[in-house]
Amino acid sequence: MSEPYNEEREAFLRVAESGRAAAAELAPLPRAAKDAALHAVADALVARADEIVKANAGDVARAREAGTSEAMIDRLALTRERVEAVAAAVRKVAALPDPVGETVRGYVLPNGLSVQQVRVPLGVVGIIYEGRPNVTVDAAALCLKSGNVALLRGSSSAVDSNTALVAIMQDALRGTAVPQDAVQRVPGTSRESVKHLMRARGLVDVLIPRGGASLISSVVQESTVPVIETGVGNCSVYVDESADLDMALAILVNAKTQRPSVCNAAETVLIHANVADRFLPRALAALKEKGVTVHGDALVRAYSPDVVAATEDDWYAEYLSLDIAARVVPTLDEAVAHIRRYGSGHTEAIITDSQPAARRFVALVDSAAVMVNASTRFTDGEEFGFGAEIGISTQKLHARGPMGLPELTSTKYVVTGEGHTRG
Amino acid sequence: MSEPYNEEREAFLRVAESGRAAAAELAPLPRAAKDAALHAVADALVARADEIVKANAGDVARAREAGTSEAMIDRLALTRERVEAVAAAVRKVAALPDPVGETVRGYVLPNGLSVQQVRVPLGVVGIIYEGRPNVTVDAAALCLKSGNVALLRGSSSAVDSNTALVAIMQDALRGTAVPQDAVQRVPGTSRESVKHLMRARGLVDVLIPRGGASLISSVVQESTVPVIETGVGNCSVYVDESADLDMALAILVNAKTQRPSVCNAAETVLIHANVADRFLPRALAALKEKGVTVHGDALVRAYSPDVVAATEDDWYAEYLSLDIAARVVPTLDEAVAHIRRYGSGHTEAIITDSQPAARRFVALVDSAAVMVNASTRFTDGEEFGFGAEIGISTQKLHARGPMGLPELTSTKYVVTGEGHTRG
Incomplete structure (x- = not known):
């Protein structure tokens, strides 16, 4: 922390630290509280679809000025119908089983100690992605359902859309048990702003880059935060x-x-x-x-x-x-x-x-x-029947292949005794 | 690979590349072949215990000259009895179930595709450790049993012992189905030699540092190879x-x-x-x-x-x-x-x-x-009843808590159809 003062970095640290605090609140929430928050998010997206489409129009106009291909613009563009589809996907995530609390293994040792390996959230998950603004909502919903805080770093080409989407999700969370800081946008649109995220070991538990090979390879090379590589497929x-x-x-x-x-x-x-x-x-x-x-x-x-x-x-x-x-x-x-x-x-x-x-x-x-x-x-x-996917891991550690909600969790051992000491 | 020529680095790359090749041979071996190799290793350690004790005497003498405490020297010293205990631990690993090939999940999709998630080796595992030379053999045995190649980087204080132990293990493997390159020592004793291992992304699949907090934190900060943090306990x-x-x-x-x-x-x-x-x-x-x-x-x-x-x-x-x-x-x-x-x-x-x-x-x-x-x-x-332990993970990705043989594996999905195409 002895680096020279950097406004963007300070802004990032505020985001990451409030995310960490939110993670502690979010982790123990029961399924019903998380599902209610997801429905509130979906409701808000539909209710404020016009706002989203309007913000998106700014991104689309800039893309057009920059000479972006119509195929790319089609990926970027949001209509009321598309916003409704995004909201429907959030409700679908709410309907999926909660991976948190699942007992992966459980047994009693010969000495009478009961050992249970139980799924817990990872904590704070950073997602770095390109293109489509629907990823902003999809990733947030999957993180929230699995008890994780989502720090979202989308493409600068979709910054207006993403800003609007995150603001609406945060407003919706304000009326729920889920802290609004559970979904945040990483401030800044420069390449530097990605670096802050990649160097936030201790504040961010895992980074998931979703996008092209060069994005993924640069994150993998530069990040001190553990990374799950996704999606490059030859x-x-x-x-x-x-x-x-x-x-x-x-x-x-x-x-x-x-x-x-x-x-x-x-x-x-x-x-x-x-x-x-x-x-x-x-x-x-x-x-x-x-x-x-x-x-x-x-x-x-x-x-x-x-x-x-x-x-x-x-x-x-x-x-x-x-x-x-x-x-x-x-x-x-x-x-x-x-x-x-x-x-x-x-x-x-x-x-x-x-x-x-x-x-x-x-x-x-x-x-x-x-x-x-x-x-x-x-x-x-x-x-594969997972109901949702945060990406496809091509690495061997933690998760490999399509990642659903369980892949967004870790585990902890809960060991219960009656005064057991080791001889 | 545009770095200036460095002899130690070239030597490391030869080790890592031969390790990668050995990993491809080792991964599909059946349990019986791996167990036979482990027993051959145990036999050789016992048969050549005098050689090991003699090599160890060099490390002990140097430690004494350097004014090392008697407690530390006791950790370093190998006797015939201790070598026999190390060999017995190898036989115990041979008796454990093979995690490779275990079906973690398996189901048939509505369209008739059969999906099986099966345990596979991680590939090439780097172990960076301090102190006791018995870790050299323990770590090699656990890696071999789980189908992984072990690249071992022990403490320079135990270099004579470790060199002898690895040479004896390699000699023993020569008569088995397991390639002798499946167990190798990382060349060099300088701090630089650890760096080569930490930068070998693509050649090494995972690094497991075992030792004090400063070793672990430096590996975590500098490694581009995925790391499993172990063992710091407050x-x-x-x-x-x-x-x-x-x-x-x-x-x-x-x-x-x-x-x-x-x-x-x-x-x-x-x-x-x-x-x-x-x-x-x-x-x-x-x-x-x-x-x-x-x-x-x-x-x-x-x-x-x-x-x-x-x-x-x-x-x-x-x-x-x-x-x-x-x-x-x-x-x-x-x-x-x-x-x-x-x-x-x-x-x-x-x-x-x-x-x-x-x-x-x-x-x-x-x-x-x-x-x-x-x-x-x-x-x-x-x-916990795992029968063996490669370390205790304090990170959330991949493995958390005591790590046994299953934690040294990844998985792959095997999907079987009858000409299935996507509509």
């Missing part, structure tokens, strides 16, 4: 020599084209050499029909002049677009080696009718999710 | 107004004096004002008899001239000695506030016969373990 589909090729084609097209802009879309296809002749002509035609550019190795390029030559960068690429890298591999183990080298550890799929091949792929591929005869697109909190 | 015993005072006395004396040098020993006692008159004279006499120096606030000092005046530092202190800080508090909530402010989040105990008091203390105290009518000394992997 997902592969491996078509085994024993694949049902109709199934493989349907899954490949789905994984690549059903929603190319998301992290669980396929970015690479690996084809066993023994089925290349039968699979690749059909696959390349089907991908072309969907407007996909294939970046292939020499073996793939032999099947079509439309295939662009792949460079080393293509194997690493998270395109998030109608592009896919393609390679013919001599063995399943070579597919695994490719994935180990270039993959991001998000989701990989094998298409095979061979039980030994499926078993080997599952055992050797070290990713958050491994799909057997299913599209990579299923790695998703909603699809 | 533990408090709170004697409630409804306490059975005989029980409170027995627990306080046990928590403070049964083994003062460990992290779960009590460092602070908080006494409700309503029982101060009845409790403190007895407690101060009992502590004095055990040779404990009490650092008290003015209210405590009123009961005995032996009580030293406590300073702000005493409330924060992890003495690890026959010292204790003592304070009279007007309410249970003040005890909780004291713990929140000064505690390290390790273990706190309440002594009370009041169910509402116990419930409130458990709900409000945010520590890895909360004891009701039991000594803080029970926060321990062995006591």
